[in-house]
Amino acid sequence: MQQYDYSSFHYCEAPSIVSGSIPGENSRVLLDKQEQYESNNRSYPRSMPVAFRSSMGSVIEDVDGNRFLDFFSGCGVVNLGHNNPVIMEGMQQQMDKVIHALDFPTEIKIAFMENLNAMLPDSLRDKVKFNFCGPTGADAVEAAIKIAKINTKRDSIFSFQGAFHGMTAAALSVTSNDYNRKQLKAHGGQVSFFPYSYCYRCPFGKKADSCKLECARFLRNALENPGSGVDTPCAIIIEPIQGEGGTIIPREGYLEEVVKIGNDHHIPVIFDEIQVGFYRSGKLFSFEHTNAVPDLVTVSKGIGGIGMPLALLLIRKELDIWTKATHTGTFRGNQLSIAAGNAALRFVQETNVLEHANAVGEYMLDALREIQKRSKYIGEVRGRGLVFGLEYVKDINTKEPFTEFVGKLRNNCLQKGLLFETGGHYDNVIRFLPPLVTTKNMVDRFLDIFERANYALEQEIQ
Numbered sequence: 001m002q003q004y005d006y007s008s009f010h011y012c013e014a015p016s017i018v019s020g021s022i023p024g025e026n027s028r029v030l031l032d033k034q035e036q037y038e039s040n041n042r043s044y045p046r047s048m049p050v051a052f053r054s055s056m057g058s059v060i061e062d063v064d065g066n067r068f069l070d071f072f073s074g075c076g077v078v079n080l081g082h083n084n085p086v087i088m089e090g091m092q093q094q095m096d097k098v099i100h101a102l103d104f105p106t107e108i109k110i111a112f113m114e115n116l117n118a119m120l121p122d123s124l125r126d127k128v129k130f131n132f133c134g135p136t137g138a139d140a141v142e143a144a145i146k147i148a149k150i151n152t153k154r155d156s157i158f159s160f161q162g163a164f165h166g167m168t169a170a171a172l173s174v175t176s177n178d179y180n181r182k183q184l185k186a187h188g189g190q191v192s193f194f195p196y197s198y199c200y201r202c203p204f205g206k207k208a209d210s211c212k213l214e215c216a217r218f219l220r221n222a223l224e225n226p227g228s229g230v231d232t233p234c235a236i237i238i239e240p241i242q243g244e245g246g247t248i249i250p251r252e253g254y255l256e257e258v259v260k261i262g263n264d265h266h267i268p269v270i271f272d273e274i275q276v277g278f279y280r281s282g283k284l285f286s287f288e289h290t291n292a293v294p295d296l297v298t299v300s301k302g303i304g305g306i307g308m309p310l311a312l313l314l315i316r317k318e319l320d321i322w323t324k325a326t327h328t329g330t331f332r333g334n335q336l337s338i339a340a341g342n343a344a345l346r347f348v349q350e351t352n353v354l355e356h357a358n359a360v361g362e363y364m365l366d367a368l369r370e371i372q373k374r375s376k377y378i379g380e381v382r383g384r385g386l387v388f389g390l391e392y393v394k395d396i397n398t399k400e401p402f403t404e405f406v407g408k409l410r411n412n413c414l415q416k417g418l419l420f421e422t423g424g425h426y427d428n429v430i431r432f433l434p435p436l437v438t439t440k441n442m443v444d445r446f447l448d449i450f451e452r453a454n455y456a457l458e459q460e461i462q
């Protein structure tokens with residue numbers, strides 16, 4: 001096993017802001033040109049106005065030479081670090097062979113499936129088929145819903161409050177966010193949203209010592225009470241840790257109960273591992289921290305190692321009843337992406353990256369909890385592996401969401417060279433998703449700047 005300390009995987013001097021403020025002059029020029037040519041659909045450059053030119057490890061550099069500590073990772077995508085040389089080498093080797101091969105078998109594709117199958121938990125190894133999807137997470141969600149409908153011949157679906165599953169028609173329909181849903185009412189069948197196990201804001205008013213998993217009971221009741229007003233669905237789709245919803249880690253026993261409810265009613269359960277899968281939580285899949293076993297699993301983002309587009313649906317063999325060409329797509333199984341995915345799997349198998357990431361994750365969680373003690377507005381710190389959420393509230397007792405603080409803090413941190421994501425049911429959660437190769441030293445630098453910015457903003461608004 002290759003033992004790295006990972007310090008050589010990154011640009012060394014970061015963060016470093018040399019342009020005075022962000023955006024710098026060169027970024028401004030490109031942002032203006034972007035506005036001229038690119039649709040209003042542009043999203044991230046509005047909240048983080050920068051134009052990038054190069055990247056290495058956990059550092060990304062803009063066109064003015066500013067270097068940012070990237071704890072955003074392209075929204076949980078570059079799990080093994082920007083331009084990880086081992087993954088690049090795997091892609092380079094494939095470049096000389098074949099790049100586009102539709103869904104024909106190739107040596108690299110077979111190697112990838114064999115490796116992935118070998119790395120699956122016992123509950124899924126040799127028990128699932130892999131479906132290559134159009135290379136975005138949303139298409140994996142579309143495929144999952146489609147095959148669930150084919151299996152059950154039902155039309156309606158259950159999802160959860162705070163869920164994000166993507167922006168294509170069916171995926172959007174199971175996404176709960178108000179703004180997103182209002183853009184398009186897409187899905188034909190009934191979609192019912194149930195409370196997630198969000199203990200910090202339990203809708204049943206329970207505390208840890210009084211909780212009897214009322215959220216799961218509520219779900220069961222919807223199926224067992226003939227007067228509930230909801231149809232038995234084709235599937236229950238759930239994120240084992242809610243990502244965009246604010247890094248919400250459900251209570252112990254909850255996912256198992258959701259699966260049991262699905263099994264009791266012959267409803268396939270889809271675990272959406274697109275954001276928290278591929279070792280972000282410390283294990284290949286975040287559901288592996290529980291005893292829950294899904295029927296269908298969606299995978300994308302991190303599986304491409306360094307941001308190569310790849311999306312998969314894992315299907316229990318007995319559900320794989322669709323016939324040929326039921327979910328086609330020209331770019332399913334891009335060979336360069338598969339080569340990157342295969343190199344990523346081997347990187348995890350052959351190096352100490354997991355041990356490293358888990359140690360850094362624990363270190364960072366402890367440090368964030370210390371920061372919480374010194375902060376006025378951090379209501380809760382959540383984390384597992386290398387995915388974190390800091391929920392901001394105006395008052396620790398009333399828990400009134402402090403959304404404006406989060407937006408300002410993100411911008412102030414951008415000016416200091418820190419990149420991270422925000423989210424949450426109320427858009428009041430700061431989310432860190434650093435690459436797994438991030439070092440403790442980088443975490444120290446990041447958190448030092450973050451805490452100063454947090455403190456300064458607290459002082460400013462008093």
Ligand SMILES: Cc1ncc(COP(=O)(O)O)c(C=O)c1O
Pocket residue numbers: 075135136137138139141164165166167239243244272273274275276300301
């Ligand atoms: C849990 C989850 N599912 C699905 C998606 C959609 O993936 P994509 O944006 O690649 O379509 C996302 C994206 O953030 C996600 O976090």
